[in-house]
Amino acid sequence: MSATETAPATTRDPRAALEKHFGFAEFKDGQSGVVSALLSGRDALVVMPTGGGKSLCYQLPALVMDGVTLVVSPLIALMKDQVDGLARKGIAATMINSTLSPSEQQDRIRQLREGAYKLVYVAPERFRHRGFTDALKAVEIALFAVDEAHCLSQWGHDFRPDYLRLKDAVAALGQPQTAAFTATATPEVRADILEHLSLRDPFVSVSGFERPNLALNISQVAGNREKYERLEAVVREHQTGIVYCATRKKVEEVADSLATSGIRVIAYHGGMDDRDREWAQNAFLDRSKDVVVATNAFGMGIDRSDVRFVIHFETPGSIEAYYQEAGRAGRDGEPSVCELLFNYADTRTQEFFIEGNNPGFETICDVYRTLRMLADDKHEVMMPIRELTDTVGAKNQMAVGSALSHLGRAGYLERFDIPGERIRGTRLLRPEIPPEQLELDRAALEEKERRDHQKLESMIRFAYADECRQQWILDYFGEKGAAECGSCDVCNRETDKSDRRPPKDDAEFVIVQKALSGVARASRKREDGPWEGRYGKGKIVGMLAGSRAQDILSAGLDRLSTHGLLKSEGTAYVHALLKALESAGLVATQRRDNYALLTLTDHGAEIMRGDRKFRLRWPDASRMKALTGGGSGGSAKNNGGIPDLALEELAFDDSLYEKLRQTRNRLAEEAGGVPAYVIFGNQTLEFLTRLRPTTMEAGLRIRGIGEVKAERYLEPFLEVIREHQ
Structure with a gap:
């Protein structure tokens, strides 16, 4: 569209506009109320599941209202997909992000002033620059729409600091009508969004989170071989879908594996340049590739309705992230499969991310101290974060990047682009302040880390839960009393359920409590919440069985009150029992410094205290005792050794x-x-x-x-x- 053209006029009747521009005769559930509220001039907070049609809730009012609707969107891929989709419908829309040169951005803003567009998508990073906000002041903004609004909340699963600038941007633009949209938000995240955006008398719409066409399945996999076998089986059965991995490296590995097996697959992650990412996205959208292996950078708003599966190759860090990504399957309402390939060892990657996103007060001070030491006469530092991490002596590069974000939000520094360079510079704004006088909310830093660990623990509990997956999810988001879905792996596991049972009597329950007590005594509870293992499974088995072996004595495990608690059960039974407890999510294996350490879980702690019921695949006690000839106190020879x-x-x-x-x-x-x-x-x-x-x-x-x-x-x-x- 040329600068002299204007966006086409449209009808003022929202239902007529719905049919004319979007081809629908009726609104989906929840849409009509949101559209009516926005057209009446109210601010709004809209929580609507993926596939529920939340984009239409601001796109349609944009066509009916005078002026431009400004849509804040976190990902370039998401913007492009939305703008391209609107263009196919004949709707005047554009985007402004880092892929445009300064002159191209200025030209787009000029066209906005001249009425050439009804919708403009912008990245939150644009509001780092005051000049961008000033340029928008000349544009008649009808609606300021914040998509993926959970990114505003540090309690959310995808916190993005640049979203915190939006409140000031709205104020600078004269407080236009504002609406926030998200697919997944717990009650506390919703409250955070309302507070951060200062929404005035908002219309709040929370649609049901249920996705009845999705079968939520979890496969417990012992290792990579089993994981790849299950992955390929699901892909071959359902053919079109998304495989999510936690890291860029794993994306490449999984994509290569599937390609070697003859599957039409493409990789997508943030380490690829813009051109390659755009090509990958288009290859999936135009159906030249049926499977995309990606990090969570892929998928927001992707308009391909026939996604028949979403596989999580590794464990996500939260229920919110899991359900948002799983929700990208079956947007056409047809039955689809969402499968998590769960191995507890994968949670270590998420622990690393939590560590990186929560640098702690001391790390922040170390980064600030190093910047003051390195700064030039202009109080500026030009150094890649990788080098800064080495200079600080930190182990986690993510943590250093997070520390810079904290210092920026607190007003101690700002980051700036360096023309012609890929790295960004850092400018100290208050260089006279020594590190020990930094005014940072230490309690908030600790609370954020605690909540992040809590979210991961919820994800682990979900993976081990022995109840309907959909029911569990809905309960997590505050929808109590939902019916069983009838389609998840738990609902369909009738034969499997038969070999999982609660304790048949108090004696069995006490055995489990003793085992969990032993693991608890051999673990430690960190101040920030989660349990942490200290010993391997072999030592804990020996301790519970009352072993006096040198390695048990050297570790001091013989001095624990739980030493010998299960001596009468025998070593083999204790080993098998711990395996069953791990399958049920009551204990877990953590990997640290190449050691596999057994620890209690929060779920296990609840069982140990008698606060929750549980089901278990119980080992055969008689067989186990035969294998080891009874308890540790039995004869060394046991009548010639172990029988067949x-x-x-x-x-x-x-x-x-x-x-x-x-x-x-x-x-x-x-x-x-x-x-x-x-x-x-x-x-x-x-x-x-x-x-x-x-x-x-x-x-x-x-x-x-x-x-x-x-x-x-x-x-x-x-x-x-x-x-x-």
């Missing part, structure tokens, strides 16, 4: 078996080249792999290990098992 019983009760670890086999080969070579079976037979290696003894006493109970062989060969195998655990 159902070893499938205990996990088989291929990598551990291979390590033990290599150890056996080495010992056979050192013994003068004797056959490997002279050391230990294959069945004995399998017993070692499944039972994982870490003490001489436990090893002597295994068939094929007599006292002579144990004294001569067993210790190297025990060492391998201890290191593996």
Whole structure:
């Protein structure tokens, strides 16, 4: 459209405009009330699920009202998709973001003043520059619409500091009518949005969060092999969809794997340049590619209605993020699948993100101190964040970036673009203030981190929950008493439910409480909320079974009040019980410095206190006791070792078996080249792999290990098992 043309006039009747421009005879649920409120001049807060049609709630009023509707949108891809979609409908719309040169931006603003557009999409970053806001003052703004408004709230799942500038921007523009839109917001996030935007007598519309056409499934996967197998099965069955990964590196790995399997796939993440991202988005939208593997940078507002699946290859950091991304499936109302491939170890990535987004007061002070030291005469620092991170001595580059954001919001510095450079500069605004005098809300910093951990813990509880997935989600967002969906993995798991049961009597419940108490004593509760493991599963099994092995004594676990609590149950049963507790989400494995540490979860703590009911796949106590010949106090030999019983009760670890086999080969070579079976037979290696003894006493109970062989060969195998655990 040329600068001299004006946006086409449209009817003042919203229903007529709905049919003329959007092709719909009727509004969807919730839309009519929002449109009426906006046309009556009221501010509004609109919470509407993905696929509910919230974009139309500001696009249609924009066509009926005089002036321009300004839409704040967080992602360039989202803007482009919306503007292109409006253009196909013959609606005059444009966007202003970092992809435009200064002269192009000025030209767009001039056209706005001349009435060439009805809608303009802008990135929140534009409001960093006072000149941009000043230029908009000459434009007649009918409505200031804030899309993805949850980005305003630091309690939300996608907090973006630039959104905090919007309140001042609205004031500078003469307080035009303002409306906020989001797909996922808890009651506290909704309150935060209302406060930050100072909405006046707002019309608040919260549509139901239920998406009855979505089957929310969670697959518990043991490792990458199982994860990739399940991924490919879902992709091949449902064909069109989005695979979400937590990191750019994982996006590339998963996309390569699917491409190798012959699937038409494209990758999308923030590390790609603008041209490649645009190409990837268009390839998915024009259906030349049916599967996109992406970080959460992809998907907001993507107008492809036939997305039949959304797979989370790794665990998201919050229920809000999960449900917003899952909601991109089935926007046409047809049945679609949302599958989370859950492995507890993946939560470490989200812990890293939480650490990066919550630098803490000391880190912020360290960054500020370093900037003062590096600043030139103009109080400016030109340095990539990566180098600044090294100079500060920080481990997490994200944390340094977050520290800069905190200091910027507090008025101690500002970030600025450097012409011709990809990096941004930092300018100290109050360089005379020493680090120890920084006025930052330490309590708020700590509360933010606590809530972020709480959100991740909720995500973990959801993954382990044994109740309808949709029902659980709706309850989380404040919709109580919803019916079961009938389509999620839990609702469809009738056969699986049969082998998960509550304790049959008080004795079984007490055994679980004892096990959880032992894990709790071997864990620590951090001040900011979550539990943290200190010991591996092997040591905790030994402690609960009353082992007096050297590694137990050296760690001081024999001095815990829970030492020997489950001695009568036997080592194998304790090991199997902890595995069942982990499957139920009552304990969890954390990885730290390449060690796998077992810890209690908040869910497990509730069970330990007797505050909640639970269901468990109970190990067969009689079989487990047979495997180890009873409790730790039994005879070392147990009448000739372990009988041939159902070893499938205990996990088989291929990598551990291979390590033990290599150890056996080495010992056979050192013994003068004797056959490997002279050391230990294959069945004995399998017993070692499944039972994982870490003490001489436990090893002597295994068939094929007599006292002579144990004294001569067993210790190297025990060492391998201890290191593996």
